[in-house]
Amino acid sequence: VDFSRLQVSDDVRSFWNEVRSFLTEQLNEEVKEELGRHGTGHSDQFHRALGAKGWIMPGWPLDQGGADLDPMRQYFLALELRRHDASSVPKETTAIVAEVIRRWGADQLKQDLLRQLARGDFCICLGYSEPDVGSDLAAVKTRAFRDGDDWVINGSKIYTTGAQHCRFSLLLARTNVEVPKQRGLTTFLVPLDVDGVEVHPIQTLGGERTNTVFYDQVRIPERNRLGPVDAGWQVLADPLDAEHGIGSSNEHGLDEINGQGASYVEVLRRLFIHALHWATTTQCDDGRRMLDQEPTRIRLARIAVDIEAARSTPGAMGRVIGADILIRGAAELLEMMGPTSLLLQGEDGAVEDGEIEWGHRFAQGTAIYGGTTDIHRNIVAQRILGLPRARPNPTSSQ
Amino acid sequence: VSVLAGDEWLRRNDYSLSEDQQSISRTFADFFRDKCPSSRVRAAEPLGFDEGLWREFLSLGAVSMAGTQTAGQPRVTLLDMALIAEQYGRYLAPLPLIEAIVCVRLLSGFRTAVARDWAVQVASGTRLVTMALQPSQRGRLHLVPAAAIADAAILFDAGELIVVTQNDQWPVVSNQASSPMAWVRNSATHSDRIVIEAGERASRLYAAAIREWKLLMAAALSGLGHGAVQLAVDYAKNRYAFGVPIGTFQAVSHSLVDATIGVEGSRNLTRKAAWFADHEHEAAPGMVAAAYMYAVESATRAATVGVHVQGGFGFTLESDAQLYFRRAEGWPVIAGDPRLELSTIADALASPQPSLKEW
Numbered sequence: 001v002d003f004s005r006l007q008v009s010d011d012v013r014s015f016w017n018e019v020r021s022f023l024t025e026q027l028n029e030e031v032k033e034e035l036g037r038h039g040t041g042h043s044d045q046f047h048r049a050l051g052a053k054g055w056i057m058p059g060w061p062l063d064q065g066g067a068d069l070d071p072m073r074q075y076f077l078a079l080e081l082r083r084h085d086a087s088s089v090p091k092e093t094t095a096i097v098a099e100v101i102r103r104w105g106a107d108q109l110k111q112d113l114l115r116q117l118a119r120g121d122f123c124i125c126l127g128y129s130e131p132d133v134g135s136d137l138a139a140v141k142t143r144a145f146r147d148g149d150d151w152v153i154n155g156s157k158i159y160t161t162g163a164q165h166c167r168f169s170l171l172l173a174r175t176n177v178e179v180p181k182q183r184g185l186t187t188f189l190v191p192l193d194v195d196g197v198e199v200h201p202i203q204t205l206g207g208e209r210t211n212t213v214f215y216d217q218v219r220i221p222e223r224n225r226l227g228p229v230d231a232g233w234q235v236l237a238d239p240l241d242a243e244h245g246i247g248s249s250n251e252h253g254l255d256e257i258n259g260q261g262a263s264y265v266e267v268l269r270r271l272f273i274h275a276l277h278w279a280t281t282t283q284c285d286d287g288r289r290m291l292d293q294e295p296t297r298i299r300l301a302r303i304a305v306d307i308e309a310a311r312s313t314p315g316a317m318g319r320v321i322g323a324d325i326l327i328r329g330a331a332e333l334l335e336m337m338g339p340t341s342l343l344l345q346g347e348d349g350a351v352e353d354g355e356i357e358w359g360h361r362f363a364q365g366t367a368i369y370g371g372t373t374d375i376h377r378n379i380v381a382q383r384i385l386g387l388p389r390a391r392p393n394p395t396s397s398q
Numbered sequence: 399v400s401v402l403a404g405d406e407w408l409r410r411n412d413y414s415l416s417e418d419q420q421s422i423s424r425t426f427a428d429f430f431r432d433k434c435p436s437s438r439v440r441a442a443e444p445l446g447f448d449e450g451l452w453r454e455f456l457s458l459g460a461v462s463m464a465g466t467q468t469a470g471q472p473r474v475t476l477l478d479m480a481l482i483a484e485q486y487g488r489y490l491a492p493l494p495l496i497e498a499i500v501c502v503r504l505l506s507g508f509r510t511a512v513a514r515d516w517a518v519q520v521a522s523g524t525r526l527v528t529m530a531l532q533p534s535q536r537g538r539l540h541l542v543p544a545a546a547i548a549d550a551a552i553l554f555d556a557g558e559l560i561v562v563t564q565n566d567q568w569p570v571v572s573n574q575a576s577s578p579m580a581w582v583r584n585s586a587t588h589s590d591r592i593v594i595e596a597g598e599r600a601s602r603l604y605a606a607a608i609r610e611w612k613l614l615m616a617a618a619l620s621g622l623g624h625g626a627v628q629l630a631v632d633y634a635k636n637r638y639a640f641g642v643p644i645g646t647f648q649a650v651s652h653s654l655v656d657a658t659i660g661v662e663g664s665r666n667l668t669r670k671a672a673w674f675a676d677h678e679h680e681a682a683p684g685m686v687a688a689a690y691m692y693a694v695e696s697a698t699r700a701a702t703v704g705v706h707v708q709g710g711f712g713f714t715l716e717s718d719a720q721l722y723f724r725r726a727e728g729w730p731v732i733a734g735d736p737r738l739e740l741s742t743i744a745d746a747l748a749s750p751q752p753s754l755k756e757w
Contacts, residue, residue, distance in 0.1 A: 001419065001477060001673050002412040253412025257666075276747065297744035304743055305688045312413070312670060313663035321659050374648070377655045385631050385654060387645035 016076045023084045035086055037207055042088045042165045051120015057098055065118025071252040090123035090162035096239050097124040097170045104227035104235050122167035127157035135375050138182045144173035153218040163199045163211040176230050185232035189224045206362035243370045244379055245315035258318025264366045265310045268326045271359040272303055274352040275333045299336050303329045316380050320373045323366040330363040413666050423481045430489035436718045442492035443576040447547045452493050456523040464499045465506030465517050477672040480617035487618030488625045490721055494544035496614045497528040504607040513594045525549040531733040534584045543732050545580035546570035553584055554604040559595040575728025613686050615730050616668040616693035623661030623700035626722035630707040650707055657703040660696030684746030687739035694736040701726035
């Protein structure tokens with residue numbers, strides 16, 4: 001147990017300064033607009049600049065396009081990216097798929113793609129869910145048939161966030177209908193710029209764009225298969241576990257311990273800082289600050305407790321509570337700040353320039369990304385509490 | 399990034415136990431598991447004290463080491479004490495563990511002979527001193543934890559820390575937790591009313607002692623919550639309804655998961671609060687308050703879920719679930735409304751936190 005202040009060596013400090021000046025330079029108004037909540041959530045220019053530094057896969061060796069950063073330097077890089085609000089979904093999904101390619105890809109594919117990918121030349125999105133298949137992921141219906149030396153893909157994927165910025169999608173497809181559903185799946189890397197692929201935007205309550213991607217007779221070479229035929233479920237086991245916060249170790253004692261929940265807690269913390277600023281600078285009718293009103297104090301203190309508790313909750317459990325407290329907390333803050341908190345960014349009198357209004361909508365998505373909170377509860381029930389798995393009516397499967 | 403420790407983005411975030419800490423945790427887990435099955439908890443009711451178990455516990459040295467720092471020995475930290483309290487709570491041990499540790503720490507901080515004498519006696523187990531958890535008023539009666547088995551009680555009265563004693567024992571009052579609590583009168587004419595400290599230092603020491611009691615109680619409650627959940631999980635695996643174990647139903651499993659999420663976070667947050675209390679109390683004001691409030695809330699939910707997962711059986715006295723349930727509120731509420739901690743936290747938030755604004 002150790003929460004002491006980090007002892008930052010001169011070398012690390014100068015790396016840290018390098019990151020800061022890099023970000024100050026790169027994050028001009030145009031890039032910030034792109035990355036911000038009204039942009040597309042991704043800037044190709046910024047992504048390439050990160051890649052040139054080796055900071056897409058910062059822990060990878062130099063000759064593979066990484067920067068060979070030690071855990072402390074990776075910590076400061078991630079910290080500054082968070083502080084500058086410079087996250088990008090395509091960058092995150094690319095990093096997930098990069099590890100899948102490294103583990104399961106054919107040598108030629110690895111040689112062709114990994115270095116380029118780490119250098120920021122392109123991004124990769126995740127093609128998991130389908131219009132009719134979400135939580136029961138192993139029931140996907142998109143088909144892949146072998147045709148000579150190629151595979152031919154037919155079907156559709158939904159919530160493929162970032163597809164409009166990506167050169168490839170990781171795709172989970174059914175290659176065998178004769179076996180139980182988990183054993184008939186195969187994973188592919190599908191180029192999105194080929195005939196038969198169509199990307200259709202979907203707008204969300206949170207303001208982000210995601211996509212449906214349609215695959216119609218899409219032909220891809222054998223070497224784009226990742227892992228053995230019909231072993232797609234095993235291929236995805238590691239990335240799914242990582243996304244679900246299972247098996248994360250924090251062996252260096254630097255990282256947040258609450259998995260995907262960390263980024264949700266971070267959003268709530270930002271909303272909270274806005275609310276604290278509002279409460280400190282806003283007076284009520286009797287001339288006192290809102291921060292001195294008991295109901296306001298109690299609401300803020302409660303959210304502070306939630307934030308501390310969620311940061312202390314590990315793995316998949318931290319993912320669940322992170323989304324829960326963001327959803328609850330955003331609604332609390334919206335009520336607390338009153339009518340003007342409903343005004344959209346840019347409107348006259350919009351409190352904290354619409355930040356809380358946005359947060360209240362955005363929060364709802366965090367109970368869904370990477371598997372719903374209830375799917376994560378199932379994971380905790382089975383893998384942490386050791387409870388027996390639910391056996392739903394078998395006629396409904398596949 | 400924390401909101402209660404404003405500069406925390408430059409801190410380590412390591413919740414893992416060192417080998418020594420793991421060893422403490424294991425030692426006391428083994429001790430309480432072996433020595434304190436639920437039959438012993440039941441046998442100690444309604445008083446809530448098992449003298450034999452107390453002697454065995456004292457022989458392990460946890461109380462005697464709490465107050466003294468022998469040269470060459472590493473200091474026993476609040477975190478070490480919290481790890482012990484987790485296991486005490488996990489097995490619902492009928493012992494005045496938290497009161498004894500907090501009072502030894504408090505009394506050994508004084509230079510006066512009388513206070514030091516009390517500290518030595520509590521540490522050696524020859525006498526027991528407890529403390530009132532709210533400021534006292536002359537002539538008033540106060541419900542004091544462990545008073546029914548104690549020789550003396552520390553009260554905080556009008557800026558003075560006093561020790562009151564009683565020739566006969568204070569009689570136990572029946573209560574939900576089967577705890578040895580008793581009414582203690584702060585009598586104006588009390589012959590054995592010794593002032594051990596006055597003024598600003600008395601207030602500061604009393605506030606620190608209350609904070610330590612809440613910290614250790616938070617640890618005990620996280621252990622209690624884990625025990626309650628474990629009992630319910632075992633039941634949900636083995637009890638069949640509609641042809642399947644009831645743990646396959648999400649209405650059951652998800653309530654157990656939410657209870658687990660609460661007690662896991664509560665345990666870690668309490669360990670973190672203990673670390674700050676040991677090393678940098680000033681850096682995170684409000685952390686103990688947050689850990690304590692969250693611990694009461696989480697333990698209460700876990701104990702409630704624990705009762706209801708067992709259905710009708712959980713509502714019977716035969717089920718051990720009720721042992722956890724009665725203590726989840728019954729242990730902490732003697733210190734007052736846990737929600738009042740929010741006011742302490744709000745005070746911490748209202749004080750300037752420059753590093754928060756850097757973000």
